[in-house]
Amino acid sequence: MNDYTSASVPKENRVVIDPVTRIEGHLRVELEARDGVIKNAWTSTTQYRGIEVIACNRDPRDVWAFVERICGVCTGTHAIAAIAAVEDALQYPVPIQAQLIRNLVSGALGIQDHVIHFYQLHAFDWVDVVSALKADPRETAKLAQSISDWPMSSVEYFAGVQKKIKESIAYGQYSIFTNGYWGHPAYKLPPEANLMAVAHYLQALHWQRDMIKIHTIFGGKNPHPNFLVGGMACAINMENDQTINQYAISTIQQLIDTCHSFIHKVYYPDVCAIAGFYKDYFHIGAANPNVFATGDPSEINTGAPAGKGMIKPGVLLGGDYKTVIPFDQNKIAEFVTSAWYEYSEGREAGLAPYDGQTKADYNGPQPPYTWISDRPQYTWVKAPRYDGHAMSVGPNARMMLGYAQGAAPIVERANELFDRLGLPRDNGLFNSTYGRTYGRALDAMINVDMMVEQMKSFVRRIKNGDTATFNPAKWEPATWPKKCKGVGWVEAPRGSLSHWVRIENETVANYQCVVPSTWNSSGRDAQGQMGPYEYSLAHTGQHPLIDPAQPIEPLRTVHSYDPCQSCAVHLHDETGSPIHTHQDP
Known part of the structure; x- marks a missing residue:
């Protein structure tokens, strides 16, 4: 049973932050606060996403161009996930050079996103x-x-x-x-x-203006670079000034070198230096004690070689951050118990993404409203669960998995910081407000080092005559099965992203996106479990909130996830005017 206690919250104890700014999209946080701490929390995404409906009944080879527009911040990520899903369904192998290009584009995007998050969205x-x-x-x-x-x-x-x-x-x-x-x-x-x-x-x-040039060289533009089912839309030819040639390669190498220097000498040192003044936030804002990460598409999907390989797919459950459980994508189901959607099986049902439904059913109050969490449904975000567990995803989840798996670059750097701060060598520290902030910086370090090696591999293959960026073997629909299904996994800047597609008679029959901010910003499910945002703010009953008129402490915790509600949802819905409304900087 759901426990919707917000109806009994006295008005004098209500704090509403709407909109939460310095994020992508529209997020509202309703809090019960008294005596300087938060006692309960509800997070509401006040947008509707209809992108899955738009993707249906289209040519699977075209879908990436539509779903890529879910968000312009994590640009390209949704396209890669969409293409990986179609390739998984069709069992479509991709040339190694094309996969390396995708990895380089993803790496550049993730690093740029982390830097923007820290300095422009979270630093203040x-x-x-x-x-x-x-x-x-x-x-x-x-x-x-x-x-x-x-x-x-x-x-x-x-x-x-x-x-x-x-x-x-x-x-x-x-x-x-x-x-x-x-x-x-x-x-x-x-x-x-x-x-x-x-x-x-x-x-x-x-710095970030230069970083996007990697997208424009490989993908033709930014935002929303160009991609291609079966490979990449860019050709490699040293003799042609319109392709990936020596000049393009030299430019990309220079950009990666500059990026490497900025991450190693500015971003990562800043995050570590600031950590020394906020050590208490390694013990504040823990999400549900369950995390997972999928590593790289090559670790999940068939036909996607040249994976990153450092972090393997895995799950950590129940606060045991040492025992890695094998990841099983068939254990994922989405609930709409607290969301403004309906399922034909009823609101208490959980549907696997392949069978997911996106049927809007807004039954909330008409704006202007002052309090919306006193109703069973209060958000446009579904509640994905893994084997019934509310899960947290993100760069910190990747670092926790890598630490538990003994990935040396992660273990050594994390231990160095923990020792310097006088903290225990415990990867559970990543599951906290500052742990998420630090996890992003460490993720950027890992990725930029990886990009250096990937670029070396890319150039070495060109020298050995490997210039193929497209495999035409299964491009024509005549080669496809009548019915098939696939999922594309990408470790996006904010965590594990998946796109799920069913193809029937050469057309998309069903499409679902389960994105990081859906996992993290989900509301209560059929068992009353809070999603990570809510849990981080409310589960101890001791999260600080000194001044309700200046709610900097809960904003630190919410911002540490780098919410992307335009990925969790899509189209805009009305917002109202709560009792205590604060617009953060």
Whole structure:
């Protein structure tokens, strides 16, 4: 039975954050808070996604171009998952060079996404911009130079950044720093660290513009690069200026080298440095004690060679973060108990993605409304479950699996940080608010190192005459079975992403997307289990919330997931005006 206790929450204890900004999409959080802590939580995605309906009755070779538009932030990820699903259904092998290109595009996307998440979307949960005005640029330079040899770390540089901030604030033009909770007692960084972080925030804006060039070279454009069932839409020819040639290869190598330097010398050191001031957040905001990751499509799907291979598919259940259980995709089912959808089998049923239904059934209040979680249905997000368990996915889940599997690059770096902070060598620390933040930075390190090796392999194969990027063997529908089904798995920036397709008579008969933010932002299921967002905020009854008018502590936890509600849902629905509404910066 569901326990919808929000109906009895006194109005004076209600806190609503709507919209949660600095995310992709529309997310509303309703909290019961008293005595400085959160007692209960409900997360509502106030958008409707109808993309599965749009994908049906189409040529399977075209679907990637439609579902890729689910989101422009994790651009390309949905296309790769869609293509992998079709290739899995058709048992369609892909040339190794094409798979390497997909891996390089995915790697570039994931790293760029992690950097944007930390600096542009999450950093101001930890960094007080106004405090940076009090910093001594000489001390900031000394601090920056102590953690890496990044060249943009001079006294003059930091003094220039501080001057820009002062001039902007002096004229009352906070610009991108508007609506911050500056001066909040939950901020702990000294002024010099704040100035360094703000400077790197500005550097990240410039850096990420270059990173997307990898997408444009391999995929023709950004956002929404071009892909192809059976391979990639780009050709390799050293003698042609319209293909992947020596100039393109040199440019990509330079971009990867620059990326490697930024991750190793700026992003990862910043996340580790800030961790020292927020060690308590390694013990705050734990999600459900169940995680899974699928590694790479080659580890799940047939016909997808050249996988990354470091992290193997696996599951960690019940807080046992040492015992890896084999992953079984047939144990996944989606529930709509608390969602504005209907199933022909009833709301208490759980459907496997191959049999999934996307039938909107909005029965919530008409806006403007003040409180929506006092009803059984309160969100547009379904509740996926693995063997009945509410699961958390994400970069931290990947790191937890890799740690448990003994992946040396993960174990060694994580242990180094844990030792430095005086924390136990425990991969369970990743299941926390700052653990998720650190997990992203470590994931970026792993991926950029991997990209260096993948690029070497890509170039080496070209030198050996391997230039094939497309396999025509099963392109024609006449070669397909009358009925088939497939699933495409991709470890996206926010976690395990899957697209599920049924093909009948050369046409898509059913299509379902089960995305990371669906797993993480799901509402209560038929057993009353909270999804990870809700669980992270409410399961202990002790998550801090000092000032309901400036809810920085719950925002730290929600932002640590990097919510992408446009992936969890799609089309826009109305929002209302709750009793306490706060727009975070």
